[in-house]
């Protein structure tokens with residue numbers, strides 16, 4: 001008879017004292033947990049998520065740039081759906097520009113990656129409580145210990161809490177820490193069934209009627225299905241119906257496709273130097289606004305900031321005094337600022353100028369670049385060909401890299 005092993009994803013008693021509680025088991029929370037647990041012994045870690053992080057559809061295009069992804073994690077081959085060699089930029093009048101770069105991209109299978117990472121963390125000693133929503137995090141006592149309360153009223157204590165609960169996180173409200181998502185943009189995406197999928201290419205479409213202040217994307221998902229979506233800049237959020245924009249886009253570009261599923265999502269697309277850690281509480285991933293404001297990529301960034309938050313939590317456990325704890329917090333914020341924050345802050349400033357580039361600039365730039373042979377189409381060539389004529393576009397594009 002086969003013995004049923006208890007699931008590693010349900011903690012039998014929720015009333016306990018943990019060293020570290022991580023809220024959210026997306027890329028940031030999983031990377032933080034991975035940093036903290038090991039088979040040879042670790043602090044007592046609880047990883048909580050309101051859902052099971054691989055069971056529900058994840059509203060994401062699943063595209064990552066290889067250098068950033070490899071910097072964040074050593075990926076398993078099974079997480080990679082496709083390797084991307086080319087990006088095709090489509091201007092509003094339908095002319096296109098094919099761009100190839102030595103730095104490739106991947107389309108990943110996030111559900112599979114998140115399941116593997118959760119398994120690894122569970123087997124290495126993290127206690128996982130999935131399908132449990134945290135409703136409150138409050139400080140009690142003088143040493144930074146917090147009470148973490150769940151939807152059913154149960155609670156646990158934690159010497160350190162890492163909040164990785166994503167873009168709409170408001171946990172820790174009232175404390176001196178970043179709690180409000182910055183420049184929240186709305187996206188709508190669909191998985192469509194279609195007969196023609198370029199599995200080595202991503203397509204990006206610009207134009208005020210397609211995606212005001214943002215862009216539309218078509219990424220491969222399987223050999224017979226694609227991930228198609230639209231993101232709209234926050235100044236246009238009130239006027240634009242992003243779902244309707246996607247319907248129009250699909251009708252025009254994929255008239256024979258069928259929609260398998262569709263979902264909305266939000267992305268905090270700005271960065272300003274904010275307090276990301278305070279006595280016993282750390283923010284990471286989207287909860288700390290770590291997304292690249294222009295490309296809107298946030299997976300690798302969340303994983304990088306999650307592992308940095310794990311290191312910070314360990315340092316907090318050993319800090320001992322308030323002064324040392326304050327130094328640990330500053331160190332974490334500084335480290336993120338140096339790694340990505342400084343660049344993201346710059347990108348956030350120029351993002352608005354990209355939203356103001358008129359469709360005519362995109363069209364004319366694509367026309368003049370279409371005469372350059374594809375192999376010679378490097379970013380510097382793009383700049384040299386279009387610099388004099390479309391300074392605003394070039395200036396904005398410069399900051400995408």
Ligand SMILES: Cc1cc2nc3c(=O)[nH]c(=O)nc-3n(C[C@H](O)[C@H](O)[C@H](O)COP(=O)(O)OP(=O)(O)OC[C@H]3O[C@@H](n4cnc5c(N)ncnc54)[C@H](O)[C@@H]3O)c2cc1C
Pocket residue numbers: 023024025026027028029048049050051053059060061062063064132133134135164165166167187188189229264265266267284285286287291296297298299300302
């Ligand atoms: C439509 C769309 C497309 C995107 N495409 C890309 C892309 O192609 N490439 C890319 O790099 N990035 C993309 N992003 C951004 C990327 O998805 C995020 O930056 C990334 O998921 C952030 O990871 P995270 O762990 O910080 O947050 P999340 O992935 O949001 O994870 C947060 C976790 O916390 C859990 N949670 C939330 N609240 C609670 C609570 N109160 N209690 C318990 N658990 C809680 C949630 O269930 C979730 O599992 C996209 C985003 C959207 C919306």
